[in-house]
Amino acid sequence: MMIKIGITGGIGSGKTTVCKVFEKLGIPVFYADTVAKDIMITDPVLREGIIQTFGKESYTTDGKLNNKHIAGIVFNDKEQLARLNGLVHPAVFRAFDSWQKTIPADIPYTLKEAALLFESGSYKMCDKSILVTAPADVKIQRVMERDGVTRAQVEARMDKQLSDEEKKKMADFLITNDESQPVILQVLELHHQFINFTK
């Protein structure tokens, strides 16, 4: 069986940036957050569930997801967030299974990138896990710059995720992305370990 590695990190930790490095090494990456947003548009059952729960405004008139509307509801209300997660996560798990089946047998391992790898339980579908970390202030600054949002908006999401302390207890490997040590070297070191597992 091909090894599946979960990779996670809090908002702004740089997990997507790290995954791009693994991709350069030829490792296929499943981006759960991106797939979640795609299937919220393309899966008719999921779409209907979202409209029922969060209203017609969840989609724009041209059929796109109204991220702002949904984020405004769920990141201010724990129960509403649990409802959204309950609709979306099982569909993402299914999509991951189908994707994994398309990977050629000569690929040494795959990565599943998910912001909520531990929170959603999706780490259980992986053999090992990596946590990408950075100090809270660095993460907040990055997201404010990347998304043009306020500190309070970033903190509202951070509050809905497990702390790095909690996640460190669950993760098998760590990547420090605080810009004090190059990420590329850390990725190469893990890549070699993973290749050796599979030999």
Ligand SMILES: CC(C)(COP(=O)(O)OP(=O)(O)OC[C@H]1O[C@@H](n2cnc3c(N)ncnc32)[C@H](O)[C@@H]1O)[C@@H](O)C(=O)NCCC(=O)NCCS
């Ligand atoms: C609420 C939505 C519409 C907001 O969209 P938006 O474009 O503003 O954010 P985006 O999806 O790019 O997420 C940015 C970051 O926010 C954080 N975040 C997103 N969803 C969640 C969530 N359900 N719980 C906690 N943090 C979250 C993550 O760090 C994520 O990487 C969107 O995030 C969504 O549909 N979320 C539900 C699906 C989900 O759980 N995704 C994350 C794991 S699969």
Ligand SMILES: Nc1ncnc2c1ncn2[C@@H]1O[C@H](COP(=O)(O)OP(=O)(O)OP(=O)(O)O)[C@@H](O)[C@H]1O
């Ligand atoms: N080592 C680094 N040096 C400089 N900028 C970085 C570094 N790592 C990440 N960034 C920048 O920080 C921002 C957040 O990184 P990225 O999108 O990879 O984080 P993420 O963990 O995937 O976040 P999210 O949970 O919000 O999806 C991006 O704009 C990225 O270019």
